[in-house]
Amino acid sequence: MKKKILFLVNDLSFFISHRLQIAESVVESGYSVFVGYGELGSCEISFLKNRNIEAIYIPIDRAGMNPFKEIGSLFLILKLFLKIKPDIVHLVTIKPYLYGGIIARIAGVKGVVSSVSGLGTLFIEEKFNIRLLRTLLYPIYKYAFNHPNQIVIFQNKDDLNEFINKKILKSSKTIIINGSGVDLQNFSNFEEPLGTPIVCFAARLIKDKGVFEYISAARLIKKRGIEARFLLAGDLDTKNPTGLNFRELQEIKNEALIDFLGYQNEIPVLYAKSNIICLPSYREGLPKSLIEAAAASRAVVTTDVPGCRDAIIPNKTGILVPVKDVDKLAEAIIWLIKNPSKRVKMGKAGRKLAEEKFQIKKVIENHLSIYSDLLEKAKSL
DSSP states (O other), X not given: OOOEEEEEEEEHHHHHHHTHHHHHHHHHTTOEEEEEXXXXXXXOHHHHHTTTEEEXXXXXXXXXXXXXXXXXXXXXXXXXXXXXXXXXXEEESHHHHHHHHHHHHXXXXXXXXXXXXXXXXXXXXXXXXXXXXXXXXXXXXXXXXXXXSEEEEESSXXXXXXXXXXXXXXXXXXXEOOTTOBOGGGOOOOSOOOSSOEEEEESXXXXXXXXXXXXXXXXXHHXXXXXXXXXXXXXXXXXXXXXXXXXXXXXHHHHTSSEEOOOOSOHHHHHHTOSEEEEOOXXXXXXXXXXXXXXXXXXXXXXXXXXXXXXXXXXXXXXXXXXXXXXHHHHHHHHHHHOHHHHHHHHHHHHHXXXXXXXXXXHHHHHHHHHHHHHHHHTXX
């Protein structure tokens, strides 16, 4: 009888962009694969069905705060686990790994994988109410991350140490995997475009990604008379507490300072048309946009924060700047604009880094090994 793996995620689009190739490899390895999701996003269920992955809707509202609805979500997750009886559940993003981690223990799931792909606003903001919420959540994290047969995947050492130092979990239950990987075969056009240098920001349109710092830096660069074109690629995420709203996006468009492209499916094509990739984020797990920049052989400007600094080799594949420092951000972009030969050299070093560290093949192998080890350990429990 086939072993069953159930993924639980907030957003099905995120699953497809960050976990699909892992799930496909799991199917090829002989597992039955299911994915429970809270939001459909921009994808179609048939897309997964054609890949022998069964998608099941579960009302997980990542922005929800209504206690009755949240209890309802917990109950329905329990119902799903009891119905499918998965051998392993793989829980991705905050609510799934908190709620799913609790329910996995109640439902007697044999093995649990929890993926911490970034700590988000909860660990960025230092306002009193956020710090209080963070403190109140620590015991819940501790329970959700302490199934007897569980591995917690982190994408950088800072996030891992945050949980170890708070005594939320033991280091023996953790592993670091370098992001969700990148398929290097999709990136083959390494020659930079000629003409006016193009700077590209590609991420969800949330303040924590540094959208406004990027726009302010573009404004400053143009005021200094430096010729460059600035692209903004990404979707609104109104459910995120720091997501831009429609009015803010319209104001950005009206200023006509940058070219707003909206969500882009073909990142290899977008990056091939760009010279510099910029992500001035406040904190990340390991941003896919930066490992894709490395795969595309493009120099990067990003912030010296957890996750972002783990995606580059400073001054070799890109430049680190202080978080929220528009002047330093602009200076770094200007330096890359004015030094095209060094920029190209950085891009080539980035491609080498991607080949050594970020290949999707290695990420898949790590996940399959984790699943196998959990199933083996489950035999003795």
